[in-house]
Amino acid sequence: VADTRRSFLALVGLAPIALLAAGSGSAAEPAACYDPAKLPLSQKSRRRANDYVDHSPDPAKHCSLCNFFTSAEPGCGTCQILGGPVNAGAVCASFAAKAKS
Numbered sequence: 807v808a809d810t811r812r813s814f815l816a817l818v819g820l821a822p823i824a825l826l827a828a829g830s831g832s833a834a835e836p837a838a839c840y841d842p843a844k845l846p847l848s849q850k851s852r853r854r855a856n857d858y859v860d861h862s863p864d865p866a867k868h869c870s871l872c873n874f875f876t877s878a879e880p881g882c883g884t885c886q887i888l889g890g891p892v893n894a895g896a897v898c899a900s901f902a903a904k905a906k907s
């Protein structure tokens with residue numbers, strides 16, 4: 807019984823560390839620029855029609871490199887095509903590379 811109790815106390819003692827580790831892991835994730843559940847229906851259908859994905863699989867193609875992207879805050883911006891907020895690391899079928907200056 808003492809061993810079980812000791813193990814339990816050790817686990818409880820580690821819980822805050824586990825929570826901190828989980829928190830730092832999510833910090834590496836792209837910023838959540840909007841709540842998908844709160845998007846209006848028009849936004850949802852435009853995203854579907856343009857094959858929008860929050861995480862681009864191609865490092866050379868993502869919203870922050872797109873001509874239709876306006877930066878708002880770190881990791882977030884607005885898309886002229888979708889007419890709403892997007893993650894800087896997202897991409898859609900309407901991607902058009904910004905002209906190089």
Ligand code: SF4
Pocket residue numbers: 858868869870872873874875884885886887888892896897898899900901902
């Ligand atoms: S057109 Fe597509 S790739 Fe370009 S900013 Fe909008 S969502 Fe991102």
